[in-house]
Amino acid sequence: MTAALSLTVPACTTGVNPVSGNTRAMGYSWEQELQLGKQADQQIQQQFGVYESEELQRYVDRIAQDVLAVSHMRRPDTPDKFRNAEFTFRVLDSEVINAFALPGGYVYVTRGLLAHLNNEAQLAVVLGHEIAHVAARHASQQAGRQQLTQLGVLGAGVAGGLAFGGETARSIMGLGGQAAQLFSLKYSRENERESDRLGVEYAVKAGYEASEGADFFTTLKRKRDQSGQSIPSWQSTHPDPGERETSIVRLAQEWQGRVAEPANEIDQGPYYNAIARIILGKNPRQGFTEDNTFYHPDLRFSFPYPAGWQVINQPRQVAVVEPDQSAYVTFSFSQEDSPRAAATAFAGQEGLTTVDRSSTSINGLNAERLLVSGKTQQGGEVRALSYFIAYDDNVYRFTGITTSQRYNQYESEFERTMRGFDQLRDPAKLNVEPARIAIRDADTRRAFSQFVEPSRLPKEMNSEDLAILNQVELQQTIERGQPLKLPN
Numbered sequence: 418m419t420a421a422l423s424l425t426v427p428a429c430t431t432g433v434n435p436v437s438g439n440t441r442a443m444g445y446s447w448e449q450e451l452q453l454g455k456q457a458d459q460q461i462q463q464q465f466g467v468y469e470s471e472e473l474q475r476y477v478d479r480i481a482q483d484v485l486a487v488s489h490m491r492r493p494d495t496p497d498k499f500r501n502a503e504f505t506f507r508v509l510d511s512e513v514i515n516a517f518a519l520p521g522g523y524v525y526v527t528r529g530l531l532a533h534l535n536n537e538a539q540l541a542v543v544l545g546h547e548i549a550h551v552a553a554r555h556a557s558q559q560a561g562r563q564q565l566t567q568l569g570v571l572g573a574g575v576a577g578g579l580a581f582g583g584e585t586a587r588s589i590m591g592l593g594g595q596a597a598q599l600f601s602l603k604y605s606r607e608n609e610r611e612s613d614r615l616g617v618e619y620a621v622k623a624g625y626e627a628s629e630g631a632d633f634f635t636t637l638k639r640k641r642d643q644s645g646q647s648i649p650s651w652q653s654t655h656p657d658p659g660e661r662e663t664s665i666v667r668l669a670q671e672w673q674g675r676v677a678e679p680a681n682e683i684d685q686g687p688y689y690n691a692i693a694r695i696i697l698g699k700n701p702r703q704g705f706t707e708d709n710t711f712y713h714p715d716l717r718f719s720f721p722y723p724a725g726w727q728v729i730n731q732p733r734q735v736a737v738v739e740p741d742q743s744a745y746v747t748f749s750f751s752q753e754d755s756p757r758a759a760a761t762a763f764a765g766q767e768g769l770t771t772v773d774r775s776s777t778s779i780n781g782l783n784a785e786r787l788l789v790s791g792k793t794q795q796g797g798e799v800r801a802l803s804y805f806i807a808y809d810d811n812v813y814r815f816t817g818i819t820t821s822q823r824y825n826q827y828e829s830e831f832e833r834t835m836r837g838f839d840q841l842r843d844p845a846k847l848n849v850e851p852a853r854i855a856i857r858d859a860d861t862r863r864a865f866s867q868f869v870e871p872s873r874l875p876k877e878m879n880s881e882d883l884a885i886l887n888q889v890e891l892q893q894t895i896e897r898g899q900p901l902k903l904p905n
Contacts, residue, residue, distance in 0.1 A: 435499045436489045436553045436615065444560020445520065447498055454521025458505065461525065466510035466703075466732035468528050468696075474508050476691040477526065480537055481506040481544045487622035488545070488615075489552045490522075504548070510732070512698050514640065518547040520556045528695050532854060532902070533636050535888050537684035541623055542630030542665070545616030552615070555608040613661060614668055621672040621680040628669035629683055632888050634661040639885045689856045689900055697852040697886075697904055698875030704730045705849070711735060712846045718808060719846070720748070721837040723830045737834065744819035744827045746834055751812040756785035756805035759812050763803060764789060772800070780839040783807045790821060800824040804835040813838070851875070855905040859895045866891045873904040 432443035445453065468474070485504055489495060504522040509515075512529040519525075524547045526540075534540050550556070604612075620627040673680055699705065704713045706728050712719045722728060722737045729736040734749040753759035757776070764771050764787055773788040785805040790798055798821040806813045815838070817831030841847055852875045859868065865887065869880045884891040887902050895901065 432554070432557065433496060433499075434554055434558075435495050436549075436611075438494070441558070443554060443557040445557045447502075447521075447554075450520035450554070450557055451502070452521070454519045454523045457519045458507075458523045461509070461519070461523075462507070463733055464731060465525075465527070468508040468510040470508070470695070473531075473691055473695065477508055477531075477540070477544075478506050480540055481524065481548075484541050484545050484619045484623045485548055488548050488619045490548070499552075504551075506544070510696075510700070510703075512696075512700075514637070516543050516547055518550040520551065520554070522551055524548060524551070531692055532695055532697060533886055533888075534633060534688070534692075535685060536629060536688045538620065538625040538627065538629035538682060539633045540688065541620040541625040542616050542627050543633070545619035545623075546612045547616075548619060549612040549615035550604065550608070553608070553611060555604050555612070558608070559604065610664075613664060617665060617668040618672055621669060621676055624678070624680050624682045626669070626681050626683050627672065628666045630669070631662045631665040634665060636885055636888055638662070643881070643885075685900070689902070692854055692902075693856045694853045694905075697854050698878050700851045701849045702851060703732070704735065707846075711737075712841060712849075714841065714847050714849055716809070716811075717841045717847065718813075719837075719839055719841045720834060722746070722834050739819075739827070743823060744817065744830075746815060746817040746831060748813065748815050751805060751814045753805075753812055756783055756807050756812055759805040759814060760785040760787045760803070763787060763805070763814070768792060769801075777804075779804065779806055779836050782838070797821075802828065802831045802835070804838075806838055808838075808840070852904040854902050856900050857903050859897055859899045859901060862897045863895060864892050865889050865895050865901075868895065868901060868903060870904070875904070 430443055430446055431440050432446060433440055481504070485491060490499055490502065490504070492500070502522050504524065506524050506526075508531065509525050509527045511527040513527055514529045514533055515525075515527045516530050517525055524544065526543065526547075530543070531540070534543070617627045617630065620630070701712075702715050704711060706712070706722075709724050710719055710721050711728060711730075723739070725740050727738045727740070729738065734747055736745055736747050738745040751759040751762075753762055760774065763769075764774070769789045769791045771787065771789055773786075775786050777784050777786050784807070787803045787805070788800065789803070790800050792798055799818055800821045801816055801818045802824075803814060803816045806815070815831075815835040817827065817835070819827045852873065865884055866880060869883055871880065874880075874883065881891055883903070884893075889895070
């Protein structure tokens, strides 16, 4: 569980835009942007998880620092408070194709995005785009325009106790990457176009062939066009990926004519070396579902869940949501050192009334059962059933929530899920491993489809997904010696 942010937007102030050098209305001072970014960075790390590869992190940081060095944030005529601001670049442990920035110099790329890029030049354009959001102070501009707590939304769906206010879907879905996604959606389309322009400029000035970025936007377009697919980081306020394919090439050509030295670095080889062995798709070691059961190999537990309910697996919490969103169950770590202490702390939250409480045992594990009631912001009453279970040096908390009127309808589902918690003993589940990217040179000239081994693909991926990941068509002819990203 993560703590919600509490910073509110003050009255409009004026501030310098490091890109234009102009003074304009801003929602935050630069000092507040630094504070907010630092706060939100902790939340983002908890929500996504940081990808555990120091070598890959150093590689991304090196390219990012090169791009940052030629940005408006590091130019001689930029005011010192911006030029001296430290930037932080992180690789997040998510299979989603996503990149975003937070105010004050925090930039994130997911392993899913890195897997879908084909070279350093493409990465430089993406990093340049996100650095541009920070340099142009787009978040503060938007807050200044709208006089709203735009960045407060980062923590709106994240709470340590019961989600007694707001809709179930908003409360649960907001716990994952939605914080960052909502932040991204607050940028205007013109903000996005400006970041595209600046991202290309920065990539070219760093020596890269920025037109390569167009191929990545082709990837985004193909993902968007897949049935049922969506790309959280590039939604309504972002220009159409097809439009961006064209504009990136045009902007790259313009900047190529304005720099003294040729900007033609592509660097596919070093890039492929860096992403070799990166996890492909979801990581089952961090939890997976099969036959209405959630398994967690690393933590060695499992529990059943109701058929048809949606499972949302996050680094610090698992949520299971009823199809019409009238009930949900959350599973998370407790900060207390015993089930009894955890139940007492939970029951002591303001606004909760204890209905029933008892000590119990679940599959031989010490546990505490707690039923509480509380009021919603709209005046309705909800009930929450919780179990606190001691297992393997951790105390876990289940909480099932619904309205008081519908509690009897869902009580048996809550009980079956929570009392089904057990130690994971099945070797086939305990020993599952994620698919990883292997870089292999094509041994013969043939269609890409003939290089695909479906049995090696993660279960959520198909042959077309792998073609998109390689930025080729499924039936495209691959020349002998061409490097490919294939599952190991």
